[in-house]
Amino acid sequence: MSTTSQMLKGLLDGSLLALIAKGETYGYEIIEKLQSHNFAVVSEGSIYPVLMRLQKNNLVSTVMRKSPSGPKRKYYTITAEGEAELERFKEHWNQLSQGVSSLLGEGDDERAVK
Amino acid sequence: MLSNKSEEFIIELRMYLISKGKNDDEIKEVTQELEDHLQQAEAEGKSVKHITGESPRDYMKSIGKEMGFDFRQIATLAPMTALLIIAYFSFAPAIEGTFSISKMGLVISISMFVISFFVFGFLLVNVLPKLFHSKWFYGVIAIAYTLLTVLFVFIFLWEHKSNSEPFFTATPLQNNLILIGCIIFFIIFAIYSKSWITILIPFFLSWGPIAKRFIPDNLNKDPELIWITLFVLAAITIGFLYFMFRKRRIQN
Numbered sequence: 001m002s003t004t005s006q007m008l009k010g011l012l013d014g015s016l017l018a019l020i021a022k023g024e025t026y027g028y029e030i031i032e033k034l035q036s037h038n039f040a041v042v043s044e045g046s047i048y049p050v051l052m053r054l055q056k057n058n059l060v061s062t063v064m065r066k067s068p069s070g071p072k073r074k075y076y077t078i079t080a081e082g083e084a085e086l087e088r089f090k091e092h093w094n095q096l097s098q099g100v101s102s103l104l105g106e107g108d109d110e111r112a113v114k
Numbered sequence: 115m116l117s118n119k120s121e122e123f124i125i126e127l128r129m130y131l132i133s134k135g136k137n138d139d140e141i142k143e144v145t146q147e148l149e150d151h152l153q154q155a156e157a158e159g160k161s162v163k164h165i166t167g168e169s170p171r172d173y174m175k176s177i178g179k180e181m182g183f184d185f186r187q188i189a190t191l192a193p194m195t196a197l198l199i200i201a202y203f204s205f206a207p208a209i210e211g212t213f214s215i216s217k218m219g220l221v222i223s224i225s226m227f228v229i230s231f232f233v234f235g236f237l238l239v240n241v242l243p244k245l246f247h248s249k250w251f252y253g254v255i256a257i258a259y260t261l262l263t264v265l266f267v268f269i270f271l272w273e274h275k276s277n278s279e280p281f282f283t284a285t286p287l288q289n290n291l292i293l294i295g296c297i298i299f300f301i302i303f304a305i306y307s308k309s310w311i312t313i314l315i316p317f318f319l320s321w322g323p324i325a326k327r328f329i330p331d332n333l334n335k336d337p338e339l340i341w342i343t344l345f346v347l348a349a350i351t352i353g354f355l356y357f358m359f360r361k362r363r364i365q366n
Binding site: 026027028031042043044045046048049052053056064067071072073074 | 143144146147148149150151153154155160163164165166167173176177179180181
């Protein structure tokens with residue numbers, strides 16, 4: 001697996017949580033929204049194991065409702081625990097991205113000085 | 115409507131998760147969700163590969179990993195299935211009034227069960243879902259079924275020849291009690307599994323033993339009558355197959 005896809009995999013839990021926090025949604029819509037944010041996933045189905053994990057950890061709640069196309073559809077909403085987890089994810093991400101940016105930037109600066 | 119490929123993937127996933135002892139409701143939930151996704155994806159011209167990535171097997175594993183092993187379900191289902199198989203083995207001799215157990219018979223029954231379990235288990239999980247829309251689907255079932263039946267008939271004949279002494283032979287009363295026990299269990303299993311199949315199969319299988327018990331022996335061994343019966347049965351089978359294939363052709 002490439003470094004990029006491994007990186008994305010690690011960020012998928014938090015990113016899906018952030019998407020669900022914006023309002024009730026379902027599997028296929030999540031994929032469309034991820035794509036509109038240019039968030040590349042390995043395969044479309046890879047969101048489902050993550051969604052199952054979020055549900056198992058009570059970070060999201062689900063409800064089955066009839067969809068316009070026929071079969072029942074599973075809709076996701078964020079729970080209070082999910083909101084708290086999302087806040088932690090944001091904090092970690094900010095720290096991490098600042099750290100990595102500063103590291104990468106440092107390299108650029110050094111090169112610029114030379 | 116899902117494409118054949120998608121439908122086969124959903125069936126394969128369901129069989130895989132069942133074989134790994136996952137909870138029925140959870141399996142239903144995730145397969146429904148994926149069906150919904152596949153339907154929308156296919157409407158936009160995407161294929162199953164878009165959803166599963168390069169390896170459908172790896173994808174199934176990643177789904178299975180997020181689901182717990184449902185111990186309670188297995189703990190109920192395993193003894194229920196074992197009892198069901200014992201009931202299947204017992205009810206025909208009980209109707210005939212010839213229920214008996216010999217050591218050799220016991221060993222053979224258990225090994226027959228184990229062999230069938232592995233052969234059909236392997237076919238159900240690994241082979242048949244991939245062939246769901248192929249003409250080989252029924253072919254593979256028929257071949258496996260015929261091979262196992264032939265094998266078991268040979269084993270039975272051999273056992274018959276070796277004449278192993280039974281250590282338990284049921285009295286007429288015990289035979290009837292065993293039969294009642296089997297019938298009650300078939301009904302319980304039908305209610306538990308919410309399907310008529312465990313009542314229908316014994317119903318059809320019981321005609322032979324009932325006839326053997328109630329039709330006089332001289333009639334039973336009359337070669338002319340045997341030929342007539344065989345002929346009628348063959349005609350019914352051919353007629354049934356003809357209508358089934360015609361229906362399929364019309365559907366296609």
